[in-house]
Amino acid sequence: MIEQFSADMLLPYRPRTPEAAVDDGVDVEILRRFVRTQQVHWSDAFGREGYAALMRECVNAVVPLRPLPVRRVDGLAAELDTNGYVSLGPVLTDRQVEEVVAYLRTRPCYAGHHVFVPDAGTPPLRLGGEAERNRFTSYSREDLMLAPHLVELATSPTVVDLATRHLGCLPSFYSLNSFWSFPGHGVADVGQQFHRDYDDFNFVSLFVCLTDVDETNGPHAYIRGTHRLNSFLNLWAAKRKNPGRLKPETVRIMDGTRPEKTFANRWAGYGIDWFWEDLFGDETDLIQGPAGTGFVTDVYGLHRGMPLTGDKPRLIVWIRFGLYANPGTESATRFSRARLGDRVGADPVTRYVTRLILDWAR
Ligand SMILES: O=C(O)CCC(=O)C(=O)O
Ligand SMILES: [Fe+2]
Numbered sequence: 001m002i003e004q005f006s007a008d009m010l011l012p013y014r015p016r017t018p019e020a021a022v023d024d025g026v027d028v029e030i031l032r033r034f035v036r037t038q039q040v041h042w043s044d045a046f047g048r049e050g051y052a053a054l055m056r057e058c059v060n061a062v063v064p065l066r067p068l069p070v071r072r073v074d075g076l077a078a079e080l081d082t083n084g085y086v087s088l089g090p091v092l093t094d095r096q097v098e099e100v101v102a103y104l105r106t107r108p109c110y111a112g113h114h115v116f117v118p119d120a121g122t123p124p125l126r127l128g129g130e131a132e133r134n135r136f137t138s139y140s141r142e143d144l145m146l147a148p149h150l151v152e153l154a155t156s157p158t159v160v161d162l163a164t165r166h167l168g169c170l171p172s173f174y175s176l177n178s179f180w181s182f183p184g185h186g187v188a189d190v191g192q193q194f195h196r197d198y199d200d201f202n203f204v205s206l207f208v209c210l211t212d213v214d215e216t217n218g219p220h221a222y223i224r225g226t227h228r229l230n231s232f233l234n235l236w237a238a239k240r241k242n243p244g245r246l247k248p249e250t251v252r253i254m255d256g257t258r259p260e261k262t263f264a265n266r267w268a269g270y271g272i273d274w275f276w277e278d279l280f281g282d283e284t285d286l287i288q289g290p291a292g293t294g295f296v297t298d299v300y301g302l303h304r305g306m307p308l309t310g311d312k313p314r315l316i317v318w319i320r321f322g323l324y325a326n327p328g329t330e331s332a333t334r335f336s337r338a339r340l341g342d343r344v345g346a347d348p349v350t351r352y353v354t355r356l357i358l359d360w361a362r
Helices: 025-039 044-061 071-083 092-105 141-146 152-153 157-169 229-241 246-257 259-263 271-281 348-353
Strands: 087-092 136-137 174-180 204-211 221-222 284-286 293-297 303-305 316-322
Touching: 025 221, 044 157, 044 259, 071 087, 071 157, 071 293, 071 348, 087 284, 092 221, 141 152, 141 271, 141 316, 152 174, 152 204, 152 316, 157 316, 157 348, 174 271, 174 348, 221 271, 229 246, 229 259, 229 271, 246 271
Parallel strands: none
Antiparallel strands: 087 293, 136 174, 174 316, 204 293, 204 316, 221 284, 221 303
């Protein structure tokens, strides 16, 4: 099936100018042709990397902007590629963190860890009692666009270059989210259980801690090497051959499971933390640090935000990049670029990278 599709299918399309690729909806064309002709599905663990390669080829064929020479992120990209995540250290200064948090504290938040459709349905909540009654509350995208420093970070050379290197083509910035996790809400739920995210065939997330994060208020747990089918299968095979101290129940489940099945359905993660903890305890890293700490992950790898055990809340931001207008794209209404003034550069690369989130005509 997959052989029937190639970048050539898109080559009749030629943007009038480099910038026109942005306005012509090139990615919509890629999505339409590719996903429809191939009937590709997010749970196809074997197909996924091939689909990503083809989409990358398409983006490079139809977007007349080549990836930048991005050698300065080589080390970071290599670590991201091998482990599935890389720590960046501080990406915002203390002062910048204070400014973002001070701004967000003036804004309403909404129940749930992601306001996909801002303001729809759920009432606005204030911090200081109301919001904390929820496990998570999140901010509207409009408020996040207007928050200081976040858009600048999303379009900063290091971040865009790293995403470019990981994807092999210019990335598409498709999601900006920030949410509080509050203590006192019992056992793990949603993103606090090991899972994979399925936004795209290849995608990365920059996470930034806006509060200090230690072992008590939600370090990000990532299982190294689970972001690629091959490295996951190798890890699985090694454990199966050499079960060591694994629980008998873990071994029994492995004996009755095809490992590639663990990429789909309930085996996507959710609900079997004990299994992943037992199987991959040695491969699990906890990422934490002072407010301002950033890390980039391939969110397809198994990960979770650890449930809060102390009494401190956690505020985190994510900024995500993928291959095209993927199903995770928050593009119901694009944010008017003019409202950002000169906070984002107007160069062709930035225009392309931000086109799903920013309306460059307004
Ligand atoms: O809270 C975290 O550290 C991770 C959240 C997450 O993985 C998600 O919401 O998909
Ligand atoms: Fe996730």
